[in-house]
Amino acid sequence: MNVEVLILGGTTEGYALAAALADHPRFTPVSSLAGRTASPRSPAGEVRIGGFGGPDGLEAWLRARPTIAAIIDSTHPFASRMGWNAATACAARALPLLRLERPAWRAVPGDLWDEVEDWEQAAALVSARSRRVLLALGRQELEPFARLDTIRFLIRSVERPEPMPAFAQAEILLARGPFGLEDERALLSSHEIDTIVCKNSGGTATESKLAAARELGVRVVMRRRPRRPDLPNVATVAEAVAWLETISPG
Numbered sequence: 001m002n003v004e005v006l007i008l009g010g011t012t013e014g015y016a017l018a019a020a021l022a023d024h025p026r027f028t029p030v031s032s033l034a035g036r037t038a039s040p041r042s043p044a045g046e047v048r049i050g051g052f053g054g055p056d057g058l059e060a061w062l063r064a065r066p067t068i069a070a071i072i073d074s075t076h077p078f079a080s081r082m083g084w085n086a087a088t089a090c091a092a093r094a095l096p097l098l099r100l101e102r103p104a105w106r107a108v109p110g111d112l113w114d115e116v117e118d119w120e121q122a123a124a125l126v127s128a129r130s131r132r133v134l135l136a137l138g139r140q141e142l143e144p145f146a147r148l149d150t151i152r153f154l155i156r157s158v159e160r161p162e163p164m165p166a167f168a169q170a171e172i173l174l175a176r177g178p179f180g181l182e183d184e185r186a187l188l189s190s191h192e193i194d195t196i197v198c199k200n201s202g203g204t205a206t207e208s209k210l211a212a213a214r215e216l217g218v219r220v221v222m223r224r225r226p227r228r229p230d231l232p233n234v235a236t237v238a239e240a241v242a243w244l245e246t247i248s249p250g
């Protein structure tokens, strides 16, 4: 029997899982994207776009689509709400739910990390001891740093922040990862960066800045991931497919 799997996607892992299920003899992927990107990449198989309307909306959507037999939450590690909505709706519908998430980065010897819970804590640390700071975070997350007018910021962003908070000293660098170690080293050196502020996204595409920081003695203010529901959790697409095979043995 063919089994439909709802993938809460929009991430590298979500796209890879949709591709793997599209090639699988027993599973059919249905991907859901939040709809924040103007022209998102199309995942393999069926796709629906836009919020469901909270946990109740998701539950209603699942009731109307009884062929969905499991959900895999592969939203970004810093997408803080969707995982909770999915946990509530799946509990109500008695549907199995798995979290597919790339592992967090961990500090290794030589790293100068301070881990923080939010951007206010990050701004307080930066204010106390930094001069030249690379902000490698979402363009909607800049505001708490704009009031630090004695610090020079280099803001790396995929798209131009709109609206741009009123920084006293800031330069914008439009760039999309992956970033290589040599380029990251050159960037930190040429801008005389003493601190990087970023979030613990994990993965390889933006990891080089951490190795470059370690080499150059640059501090890292690392935002921890938000708390998630207590769920079965895997790190790879292969493990997610294996989990699906256990809940729906052929």
Ligand SMILES: NC(=O)c1ccc[n+]([C@@H]2O[C@H](COP(=O)([O-])OP(=O)(O)OC[C@H]3O[C@@H](n4cnc5c(N)ncnc54)[C@H](OP(=O)(O)O)[C@@H]3O)[C@@H](O)[C@H]2O)c1
Pocket: 007, 008, 009, 010, 011, 032, 033, 034, 036, 049, 050, 051, 052, 053, 054, 055, 057, 058, 074, 075, 076, 078, 079, 080, 081, 082, 083, 085, 138
């Ligand atoms: N936050 C980040 O740093 C980050 C980075 C890269 C990519 N993303 C991706 O961007 C999307 C939105 O991020 P966010 O931080 O706003 O997430 P969020 O706080 O978890 O979600 C906010 C709302 O967006 C809707 N939503 C989120 N993911 C969805 C999905 N896959 N399908 C349908 N609706 C979805 C839900 O709306 P309803 O309540 O109406 O259902 C949810 O309540 C996520 O899919 C995430 O994977 C986020």
